[in-house]
Amino acid sequence: TGADIDMTIFPAPQWHELDGGRYIGTADCVITAEPEEGGWINVGIYRVQVHNKNTLGLYISPGHHARIMREKYWEKGKNCPVVVTFGQDPLLFLVAGQSLPYGLSELDYAGGLRGAPIDVIRGDVTGLPIPATAEIAIEGEVPPPSEQVQTEGPFGEWPGYYAHGAANEPVIRVKKLYYRNDPILAGAPPMRPPFITFGVPIGAAAIWNYLDKADVPDIKGVWCYVGGSAAAGGAPFIIVSVKQRYHGHAQQAGIAALGSRAGNYHGRFVIVVDEDIDPSNLGDVIWAVSTRCDPKTAISIIDGCWSTPLDPAMHPDQRDAGNFVNSRAILNATRPYAWKDRFPPVNALSPDLRKKISEKWKKELE
Ligand SMILES: Cc1cc2nc3c(=O)[nH]c(=O)nc-3n(C[C@H](O)[C@H](O)[C@H](O)COP(=O)(O)O)c2cc1C
Ligand SMILES: [Mn+2]
Structure with missing residues (x-):
């Protein structure tokens, strides 16, 4: 906590040639609570850049759940509490990247897939759940852009370009840092298509x-x-x-x-x-x-x-x-x-005829 926090001790890579900085968060889980609807917990993968010892950049595309949530906090004049884990249970990573409905917690969904609840500890700064399998985790807050932004990007993104460029984006003020001894920093940098991240559709x-x-x-x-x-x-x-x-x-x-x-x-x-x-x-x-x-x-x-x-x-x-x-x-x-x-018939063998022919000429075709 406090002056001891140093996000620069981790070997966060510059993933692509033209990236504007080092990204610790590519295979991360960004965890936020919905401020109006009973506090259900969202988990999403959103890229996180290391700005300095206790400041991180957070890029969330419009319409993604944590962006809707943080705007609700800002409308109430509050900073948005946030937990980010860098490297965690692969199931959480898979679920955090999925488009689930607003109101459905990715933690519950992951628990449903596993058939058992996801183990968490409660962060004492934010009260948010921190998945117990995390290698590195932070608690922090995202102030409104009127208070603080920082140049974020460029970053090579999934469409295969650096389209976002370098632009002002909100930051995370890190309040508490947790990490294992010799933590493993997981990475999943987007690459030019046809590269795919998960390999499942x-x-x-x-x-x-x-x-x-x-x-x-x-x-x-x-x-x-x-x-x-x-x-x-x-x-x-x-x-x-x-x-x-x-x-x-x-x-x-x-x-x-x-x-x-x-x-x-x-x-x-x-x-x-x-x-x-x-x-x-x-x-x-x-x-x-x-x-x-x-x-x-x-x-x-x-x-x-x-x-x-x-x-x-x-x-x-x-x-x-x-x-x-x-x-x-x-x-x-x-x-x-x-x-x-x-509509004209297709000039390829019908499945029936294909079957008949391959049966008839089985020996010759083998
Ligand atoms: C490896 C990976 C990186 C991603 N990076 C970002 C990102 O930086 N910003 C973003 O808004 N979405 C990013 N996404 C997409 C979101 O994680 C995805 O749309 C997810 O559904 C968002 O969570 P939500 O549905 O709770 O809003 C990424 C997805 C993957 C798989
Ligand atoms: Mn969601």
């Missing part, structure tokens, strides 16, 4: 969940490229496969995917395909777009959507003005429902 799964909740029937698959399959943050290229049952069904699926939290943040394209297209097979998807999507009639543009300073295609003047919105395209690459029965 949690973003796509979250969108599929939302489609079910929105009562869109007969979804056959969801996949995301550039971000969404790995980190839940950002889904600029979403594929939804649907077995069409009625007029407008495919468009409904596209709109609902776009309207979901996991599918809306930093989106750009939603591509809806028929059930014969495997959304995780990019070759199939491109074939469907090339042969079933008429640009003039089957692309819908929607403007003014939820984006972020991390969006590389946002004009710099717009970013500087703090107008973090972008546009979207829904590409309906399904056979038009009204004349789907007159």
Whole structure:
């Protein structure tokens, strides 16, 4: 505590060539309490830069839960209490990166997955829970920007660019530092796509969940490229496969995917395909777009959507003005429902014939 706190003793890396500093927090858990709704606890991964011994930078994209929470504290004239762990149980890391609903604690969700509660200790400065598996943890507070900001970034981000640049961002004033003897500092720096952080499609799964909740029937698959399959943050290229049952069904699926939290943040394209297209097979998807999507009639543009300073295609003047919105395209690459029965047949072997042939010529084909 006090003058003994020194965040610079840890070997926080400069992860990318053009990063504006050293980032201790890339595989971290940022823990905050909702100030109005019974104090439920949010856990999110948000990047943390080391500014000096007891000051850290904290970048949270608009709409992410801890950003909504800290603004509520500031509206009440309070600093936002925060705990950050650097290196902890991998399950917590996986869950903290997921797009769960506002009001659902990631700690509870992680406990549900594990089948046992997550062990925590209570921080005596903030009263917040600190996961007991943490290698390094801090308690601190985030004052409102009117009181203190510091230049944060640039930082190489998941879309593959340093789009945010160097900009004033809120800071964490560190009040208490905890660490193990010889702690392990975990890192998960974002890298240029197609690199993915988790290797499991949690973003796509979250969108599929939302489609079910929105009562869109007969979804056959969801996949995301550039971000969404790995980190839940950002889904600029979403594929939804649907077995069409009625007029407008495919468009409904596209709109609902776009309207979901996991599918809306930093989106750009939603591509809806028929059930014969495997959304995780990019070759199939491109074939469907090339042969079933008429640009003039089957692309819908929607403007003014939820984006972020991390969006590389946002004009710099717009970013500087703090107008973090972008546009979207829904590409309906399904056979038009009204004349789907007159749509030409596909010239590939039907599964039935393929089976018959491989059985008949089994010996020769082996
Ligand atoms: C490795 C990794 C790093 C991330 N870094 C940030 C970040 O610096 N800022 C941010 O706003 N979101 C970041 N995210 C995305 C959020 O963690 C993700 O959207 C999460 O759902 C946010 O928590 P929330 O849903 O409680 O808002 C990162 C995700 C991963 C997997
Ligand atoms: Mn959350």
